[in-house]
Amino acid sequence: MPNMEFQLGLALPTPSIIKGFDLNNLGLDHPKDMGGLEARNKPARCFSDKSKRSFEQAFGNFEAECKTKTLLLLWSGQPNEEEDHNDQKKRTFSTIDDRNDAEEVDQVVGWPPIKTWRKKIFQQQQQQHRVGRIGNNRVADKENGSRSIYVKVKMEGVAITRKVDIRLYRSYQTLTNSLITLFAKYKKCADDDYTRYILTYQDKEGDWLIAGDIPWQSFIRSVQRLKIVRNWG
Amino acid sequence: MQKKRAYSFPDEVLEHVFSFIQSGKDRNAVSMVCKSWYEIERWCRRKVFIGNCYAVSPKMVIKRFPEVRSIELKGKPHFADFNLVPDGWGGYVLPWIVEMAGAYPWLEEIRLKRMVVTDESLELIAKSFKNFKVLVLFSCEGFSTDGLAAIAAGCKNLRELDLRESEVDDLSGHWLTHFPETCTSLVSLNISCLGSDEVSFSALERLVGRCPNLRSLRLNRAVSLDKIANILCLAPQLVDFGTGNYTTELQPDVLSNLTAAFSSCKELKSLSGFWDVVPAYLPALYPVCSRLTSLNLSYATIHSPEIIKLVSHCPSLQRLLVLDYIEDSGLEALASSCKDLQELRVFPSDPFGVEPNVSLTEKGLVSVSLGCPKLQSVLYFCRQMTNAALVTIAQNCPNFTRFRLCIIEPKTADYLTREPLDVGFGAIVEHCKDLRRLSLSGLLTDRVFEYIGTYAKKLEMLSVAFAGDSDLGLHHVLSGCESLRKLEIRDCPFGDKAILANAAKLETMRSLWMSSCTVSFGACKLLGQKMHRLNVEVIDETEPPCSRPESCPVDKLYVYRSISGPRSDMPPFVWTMDEEGTILH
Numbered sequence: 001m002p003n004m005e006f007q008l009g010l011a012l013p014t015p016s017i018i019k020g021f022d023l024n025n026l027g028l029d030h031p032k033d034m035g036g037l038e039a040r041n042k043p044a045r046c047f048s049d050k051s052k053r054s055f056e057q058a059f060g061n062f063e064a065e066c067k068t069k070t071l072l073l074l075w076s077g078q079p080n081e082e083e084d085h086n087d088q089k090k091r092t093f094s095t096i097d098d099r100n101d102a103e104e105v106d107q108v109v110g111w112p113p114i115k116t117w118r119k120k121i122f123q124q125q126q127q128q129h130r131v132g133r134i135g136n137n138r139v140a141d142k143e144n145g146s147r148s149i150y151v152k153v154k155m156e157g158v159a160i161t162r163k164v165d166i167r168l169y170r171s172y173q174t175l176t177n178s179l180i181t182l183f184a185k186y187k188k189c190a191d192d193d194y195t196r197y198i199l200t201y202q203d204k205e206g207d208w209l210i211a212g213d214i215p216w217q218s219f220i221r222s223v224q225r226l227k228i229v230r231n232w233g
Numbered sequence: 234m235q236k237k238r239a240y241s242f243p244d245e246v247l248e249h250v251f252s253f254i255q256s257g258k259d260r261n262a263v264s265m266v267c268k269s270w271y272e273i274e275r276w277c278r279r280k281v282f283i284g285n286c287y288a289v290s291p292k293m294v295i296k297r298f299p300e301v302r303s304i305e306l307k308g309k310p311h312f313a314d315f316n317l318v319p320d321g322w323g324g325y326v327l328p329w330i331v332e333m334a335g336a337y338p339w340l341e342e343i344r345l346k347r348m349v350v351t352d353e354s355l356e357l358i359a360k361s362f363k364n365f366k367v368l369v370l371f372s373c374e375g376f377s378t379d380g381l382a383a384i385a386a387g388c389k390n391l392r393e394l395d396l397r398e399s400e401v402d403d404l405s406g407h408w409l410t411h412f413p414e415t416c417t418s419l420v421s422l423n424i425s426c427l428g429s430d431e432v433s434f435s436a437l438e439r440l441v442g443r444c445p446n447l448r449s450l451r452l453n454r455a456v457s458l459d460k461i462a463n464i465l466c467l468a469p470q471l472v473d474f475g476t477g478n479y480t481t482e483l484q485p486d487v488l489s490n491l492t493a494a495f496s497s498c499k500e501l502k503s504l505s506g507f508w509d510v511v512p513a514y515l516p517a518l519y520p521v522c523s524r525l526t527s528l529n530l531s532y533a534t535i536h537s538p539e540i541i542k543l544v545s546h547c548p549s550l551q552r553l554l555v556l557d558y559i560e561d562s563g564l565e566a567l568a569s570s571c572k573d574l575q576e577l578r579v580f581p582s583d584p585f586g587v588e589p590n591v592s593l594t595e596k597g598l599v600s601v602s603l604g605c606p607k608l609q610s611v612l613y614f615c616r617q618m619t620n621a622a623l624v625t626i627a628q629n630c631p632n633f634t635r636f637r638l639c640i641i642e643p644k645t646a647d648y649l650t651r652e653p654l655d656v657g658f659g660a661i662v663e664h665c666k667d668l669r670r671l672s673l674s675g676l677l678t679d680r681v682f683e684y685i686g687t688y689a690k691k692l693e694m695l696s697v698a699f700a701g702d703s704d705l706g707l708h709h710v711l712s713g714c715e716s717l718r719k720l721e722i723r724d725c726p727f728g729d730k731a732i733l734a735n736a737a738k739l740e741t742m743r744s745l746w747m748s749s750c751t752v753s754f755g756a757c758k759l760l761g762q763k764m765h766r767l768n769v770e771v772i773d774e775t776e777p778p779c780s781r782p783e784s785c786p787v788d789k790l791y792v793y794r795s796i797s798g799p800r801s802d803m804p805p806f807v808w809t810m811d812e813e814g815t816i817l818h
Contacts, residue, residue, distance in 0.1 A: 110315035110723070111698065112584045112614065112641050113672075115372075117398060117426065121508075121532060122584065150534075160592055163583075165534060168511055181538050 149220060155183045155197075155228040166220045172199075172212055183228065196231040248277045257282050276300060283307070284743050286324060286348065287768065290797040291332035302341045303367075304333070308348035310746050310791060311696075312721050314372065317748055317789070319774050321804040324348045327357075328802075334361035342367035349373070355380030359387025366418075367393040377402035378427075385411035395423040397451075406432040406455075412440050421449040425475050425506065428453070434460060442467045451475030454508045459487055465494035474498070476506030479514060479533070491517035505529035505554075512539045522546035526573075529554040531580050541566040551607075552576040557593040557614060564597030568604025576610040577601060584614070584641060595622035602629040610635040617648045618675055623657025633665040637672035643699035643724075646676040653677055659684030662692070669716075672696040682706035686713020694719040707731035711738045721746040728786070729756035736764055744793035752790050755783035760792065761810025768795045769810040770803075778808060779816060 114122075153162045162182055169175040176199060199211040202224045211219065211226070251274055254260055264274040280303040281294060294301075308324025326348045333340055340362045350373045358365060365388045370376075378401060384394065385408060410433055412419075419440065424432070432455050441447060447468050452461075456477030465471070481487055491514060495501070501521045510533040525547045530540065531554040540559045544550070550571040557579050559567070567574065579597075583590040595618045602608060608630050618640050627633075647654055654675040662668060662685050669691055673681065677700035685692070686709035693716050701707070707727040710720065712735060720742065728751035732739075739745055739760075754771065757778075761769035771778050772789035799809040799817050809817045 108643070108724075110312065110317045111643065112581065112639055113315045113696075113698075114580070114584055115314045115398065116316060117400070118531075118580065119584075122582070159588075161588070161590055162536075163590065164536075168513075182536060 151201075151223055151225050153179060153182075153226040153228070156230055158183065164226075166223065171216055172219075175199075179226075179228065197228050198231045200227050200229055201225065202227075244273050247273050251277055255280070279303060281305070285793055285795075286326075286329070287797070287800050288743070288793060288795045291329045293797060295332060295336040299336070301337055302339060303344075304329075304337075304340070304342070305344040305346075306348060307346045310721065310744060311347075311719070312723070312746055312748070313347055317723065319772065319804075319806060322772070322807065323800065323802055323804070325802060326350050327354045330354045330357045330361070338362065339364055341365060344369040344371070345373055346371040347373065349375040350380070351375050352377055352380035352383070356383040356387075359383040362388075364390060366390055369393065369395040369397075370399045371395070372398045374400040378404045378406070378408040382408035382411040385409065385416075386413065389413075389416070390418050391416065392418055393421040394419070395421055396426050397423050399426050401427055403428045407436070409433045409436040409440065412436070414439075414443070416440070417443050417445070419444040420446050421473075422447070423449065423451040423475070424453050425451040426453065427455070432456060438463060438467060444468075445470070447471065449473035449503075451505060452477045454478050454506075457481050458491070458511075458514060459484075462487075462490040462494035465498055469497040470500055471498055472500050473503040473527075474501060474505075475529075476504070476508075478508040479506065480509040480511045481514075488514055488517055492520060496520040501525070503527035503552075507533040510535050515539060515543055518543065519546055523549065525550055527552040531556055531578065534558065534582065537563040545570045547571060548573075550574055554578040554580070556580050556582045557591050558582055559597070560592045561594055561597035561600070562592070564593075565600040565604075568600045572605060573607060574601070574605040575607050577605075577608065578612040579614055580612075581614040581641060589616050595619055598622070599625055599629075602626040606630075607632070609633060612637045612639075614639045614641060616641050617645065618654060618657065619647045619649050620652065620654055620657035620660075621647075621649070623654065624660040627657075627660040627664040631664045632667065633661070634667055635670040636661055636665065636668060637670065637696070638674055639672065640674040643674070644676045645674075653680070655681040655684065659688070662688040667691055670694045673700055674698065678702050679706040679709070682709040686710050689714055691716050693717065695721070697722045697725055699724045701725045701727060704728055704731040708734060711735035717741075718743045720744075722748070722750060724749040726751055729753050732756060732760065736760055736767075739792055740764065740766055740794050742794065744791065746789075746791050748789040750790075751786045753784050754778040754781065754787050757787055757790060758783070758810045758816070762812060765812055766794055766796065768793055768799055771808045771810070772806060773808075774806045 149166045150163045151166055153164055164175075164178065164182075166175070169178065179199070200208050201211045201219070201222075202208050203222045204224065206224075208227070211223075214222070247270070251260070251263060254263060257280070260274060260278055264271045275297050276299065278298045279301060281298055281301050282305045283289060283294065284307050286306045286308050294304075306326065306329060308326070309318050309322060312318060313322070324347060326345055334357055338361070341364055343358065343365075344367070348370075350370055355376055358368070368384060368388075368391070373396075376399075381394075381396075381401070384391070406427075422440075432453060434456065437452075437456075441450065441464055448471060450464070450468060450471055450473070452464070452475055454477055456464075458477070458479055458481040461476055465474070495517055498521060502524055504518070504521070504525060504527070507530055512535055515535075522543070523546065526549055528544075528547065528550060530543075534556065536558050537560045540555065540563045544553070544563070544567050548570060551573050552575060553567065553571070555563075555578070559579065564579075567577075579593070593615055595615060598611070598613050598615070599622050602625065609632055611633065612635075615638075618638065623638075646652060647657070655678055658671075658673055658677070658681050662671070666688075668689060671685070671689065671692055671694070673696065679702045682701060682705075685695070689695075692714050695710065695714070695717065697720075704727055706725070707722070708731040710717070711731060717738075722745075725747075727747065732745075732752060733756055757769050757771050760767065770791045770793075771787045772791060773787060775788070778785070778787055799811055803809065803818065805818070807818075811817050
């Protein structure tokens with residue numbers, strides 16, 4: 001009876017590479033023929049070194065371009081929310097490297113397990129806010145005027161980067177209102193009640209400017225990303 | 234010659250009794266009582282479910298059940314959803330339609346999942362079944378709107394046309410005009426997967442307007458918000474509605490019209506769609522929120538504050554699908570507003586990002602487990618987890634039937650203790666005695682499989698990735714999980730020993746999928762040779778497995794039980810190991 005050969009302890013008749021399987025030996029046999037397993041089991045993606053562009057450099061750029069009219073975000077006293085994660089402190093003064101945005105992360109096939117059509121929707125949304133240094137990818141904007149424009153928003157001192165769809169807003173006021181809601185919980189207790197923040201943005205040329213200067217319509221065509229910084233001045 | 238029976242019930246009486254037995258499992262049990270019951274039962278079985286279209290041939294089904302009215306077929310293995318099954322692998326429905334066209338002229342319902350459906354198949358359906366009523370194509374592909382036009386034109390009594398999650402070659406939106414003016418029978422129409430920007434909206438409106446029994450309507454993304462008010466006014470009796478894109482130029486009337494339209498829908502319980510949401514229009518939903526039991530916001534890129542606002546209006550919510558924009562804070566609000574919640578699915582908004590883009594952690598899931606006592610089904614994508622959280626969740630929710638956790642980075646340990654998550658998942662299987670489906674992730678050793686084999690006695694489907702240390706892990710599962718039907722594994726150090734030692738177990742299961750593991754070609758050949766009721770398929774797109782030594786691991790292995798032998802429609806990159814030890818191709 002062929003099936004018997006697969007029960008415990010019996011060796012298989014054919015002189016194959018497969019050794020007789022004895023439950024007593026489970027785990028003790030060193031899997032010699034698993035060479036190459038290590039390489040295969042590791043996810044193929046590579047974690048690129050995040051060469052962190054220093055905040056000071058960005059700040060310096062922005063200071064040089066400083067315009068007179070500023071848009072101040074006045075934060076009223078909010079209860080302090082604890083940090084979500086101890087590791088966040090390490091990332092405090094870093095900006096996301098442009099290279100990370102532009103390059104394709106080496107991905108393992110079929111991981112994370114998201115259905116193909118869902119990935120397509122996600123990729124469409126990603127395309128709309130993927131930024132490169134030159135020739136930024138805003139194809140979707142041209143194709144269909146009502147499509148979303150996603151930009152990343154970072155707040156100084158907060159590790160989590162948000163993305164907002166600028167098309168949802170009609171003015172600087174509505175944008176800042178929404179940003180205040182989004183970032184309110186990150187206000188540190190070390191700040192006094194009147195810490196002022198400035199909304200800055202990076203334009204198509206890569207320069208950091210203070211938001212509020214140019215008409216809204218021009219702004220949304222030009223903005224690549226947003227950053228909320230403390231006003232030390 | 235009439236056989237003498239031990240009792241004197243006429244067949245008609247038994248048939249009448251059997252007609253009350255609907256479930257396939259019960260019907261199978263009935264048919265095994267004795268030969269005469271087998272005979273009577275097979276003539277009156279109206280509904281057949283075939284979980285693997287290659288487990289049996291159409292002719293065999295027709296021979297045993299000559300009077301079927303409703304058939305459900307599943308094709309590709311589940312991992313096909315994630316691109317792990319190469320295109321062209323199989324799952325063709327045409328051979329089934331061809332056979333049924335001759336044998337079942339009164340067929341009313343066809344439900345297919347993960348199958349390849351061609352326009353030819355659809356045209357054949359439209360032509361062959363005079364009383365055809367229900368067509369559900371779930372995650373199918375291979376057909377175009379031309380095939381849909383044939384169905385619309387040919388099926389005079391069509392009640393359901395549901396294309397959920399299928400890939401349709403969208404040639405033209407005009408297929409909708411093929412529904413004749415006399416068609417008033419539609420109850421359910423789901424076209425949410427269609428991509429075309431030119432859905433013939435006027436045809437859709439006319440169709441909706443003349444179908445008074447329409448209960449479920451799911452539109453596709455191309456339909457803009459300003460059109461929805463009209464549709465809802467034509468069909469206020471809807472129970473389930475899927476919007477198109479939820480955006481339009483900000484205009485004063487849109488919101489008030491939309492709110493009025495939703496108010497008129499007194500039966501509406503389920504909402505979905507919501508592509509491209511403009512938050513300003515969400516309040517239009519408030520009139521229906523108190524009755525809502527199901528809400529799918531998983532395409533909506535709205536943030537936590539807006540989600541919280543919406544969800545806090547929905548106290549009757551039983552099912553929520555949402556993106557991780559909801560964050561821990563939103564889940565906490567959900568836990569306090571929606572005490573009837575039974576199913577929660579949280580999808581990642583940025584699955585390929587290296588850094589987290591939202592504040593969604595294990596804490597969110599813990600809140601929901603604490604606040605929602607009826608929670609049964611969970612799908613949760615996140616970036617961190619702890620054993621402590623999983624233990625808490627397990628203790629809070631002993632009624633889980635489905636638990637799928639995906640920690641996005643493979644082999645992520647408990648972030649507080651740096652230990653594997655064995656104990657956490659162990660708690661899940663130990664406390665949740667009715668668990669039928671489980672998906673694992675994170676750093677896991679053989680130990681988690683020991684727990685699963687020991688406790689998960691009702692587990693039917695298990696998905697494993699990047700886990701385990703040795704064959705012992707797989708052995709625990711195959712030898713311990715008594716109810717196991719489907720096992721799918723990728724990128725685990727499981728090889729020959731566990732499979733060969735548990736070969737008999739594989740015949741009690743529907744299927745086993747293993748990819749990027751260490752099962753050797755030699756073991757596959759042996760398995761195919763010895764187990765005659767298993768189809769052992771080796772899938773390799775790069776080179777034939779026999780061009781390498783037999784000890785080399787195969788790329789992908791798909792083993793399933795079958796009474797119809799190896800299939801005849803294999804593509805060049807699939808080999809099956811047959812009884813004589815030859816490799817069929």
